Amino acid sequence: MPSQPRHRGASFFLAPCSAGFLVAFFNQWNIHIRMNTAQFSIYFDGPALREGTMDVRDLAPAMLALGDMLEHANRVVNGPEVTVSVRVKGFPRGCFGVSFETVQGFMSQFVEMLSPGSKVHSALEILNLLGLNPVTIGTGLILLLKKAKGRRPKKATPIEHNRVVLTFQDEDIEVPAEVAELYGDNDVRTALNKALEPLRGEGIDKIFVKDGAQQVELVSAYEAQFFVPQEIDPIPLEIDETPQIRYFSIISLSFKEDNKWKLSDGSQPIHVTITDQKFLDEVNSGSRSFAKGDMLKIKLVTRQSQTKQGLKTEYEATKILEHTRPGRQMYLPLMQ
Template structure:
């Protein structure tokens, strides 16, 4: 039975459609089995299930997925209410009737917020901002740099749930594999893309992280690939872990762009690296490379006989 038929038969069932697209060289060259994306779709279903239980515990949610082409899926979100009373959101002043579009809006808001939070942007202030077209509460969020976002309060609350954060990370996880560069979500006028470097930052995001600090250390790294696009990041390894970092050394970037310094993937660098340290909920130390402050020395891998 088609989801649209189900919606027509059950007046207490709301339906919305989400389009999910993974993209990258591995998909364009048919080198990745679509079945490898199955865990990501299960994580997506888990994310919606968690959100539904948080904001409308008496409702039931179901996702029906259909592959449209390699790496792309059309997903019908069905939200079923047993009766009208159970379709009411309760708690914290929320009084609107939740529909599938409202739940979809909460998901898109959570995606936008986790991208921002993962880039070390913690809100400095939050203020009530009325309600959206679905009657869901809005908040204006101000960040330390003065920038602002208006999002659903339910989206903010959702990211306080470690299980929801874990599920969302699972949705983005395929973009951390070689050959997959991004995942795009579309639903109506909503459109949000998570790229590999953003997914990498999100993979290290911990909503329960406590104290955090930054330090600068000198280390030797290998650049697996490099980018000088706006906000572009390098994918680097220190021989133990691989992640994305930004490059702050403007003089080095100028030398490269002016052609005074040639660089290729897998070159070796001695750099000053900005490192973030924090304690997780179990008081275990976590470290994450944030940015390259200065490039001291650069050697081509073809010339490399010994490390610095």
């Protein structure tokens, strides 16, 4: 490529050019950027597919799930600034197969330029990390899940060279750090599990990719059971759980066993579990009544945990210190 003329100033804009790629003018230089692409093919095989046809109700969800998996995997290893799209290339003959093209948005290359030291994983590298590239199939997420056989690791230990050791009940498995991140991402795991759904029907034995003329098996019908995401217990997060003295108005009461009352601190409502047994006994016996606008002074403990759905925050009132009725003591300051 011939050297590019220098431009004065530090302008930045994008424009189409005749070669079919984009030209970016940034910080006095012309930078030519091509879209980052990688191709892969997935083949389904089994007695039900010998004539090269497949029920669309099986194929369509699997194709959509593959696209979701690649998008989520890109988010995990590259962050939200870099985007990928997955396109169907065509249907080759023989065993029923689908060819895909993974296209990474051109902004990925600007992320590296604008964030020194950052590393954007290419579309091909993402296929490698997932285990969809037949050349590097022994290093990705799919092989890890097959080795794990549905077990959950007891701990994950980072080691040198950007790798992680996952400790299971009876063995250690060493993987790239990015593969460990993909393993721990619920969206990636859920999409991968959906993509394997055709294996759970009758007449489809395996999914494979090709390295030239050689078939490389990805997952068998038997192994599909190992890809179902496990139920994950909430993981407590380390925060300051020292009780705080707070005032809340009562929005609604609860007489169920969990005793979660809906309270408001004046800005937003929260559900609080009442564990002050003396206060609950008074409520249940009828010796304590409530009216609209009642206010409680409580000792509040806040706990947070990470769940499969995301961050969860729980509130517990360990002690009810004061119950104030509306219209009373309005002209006195709140006593601490």
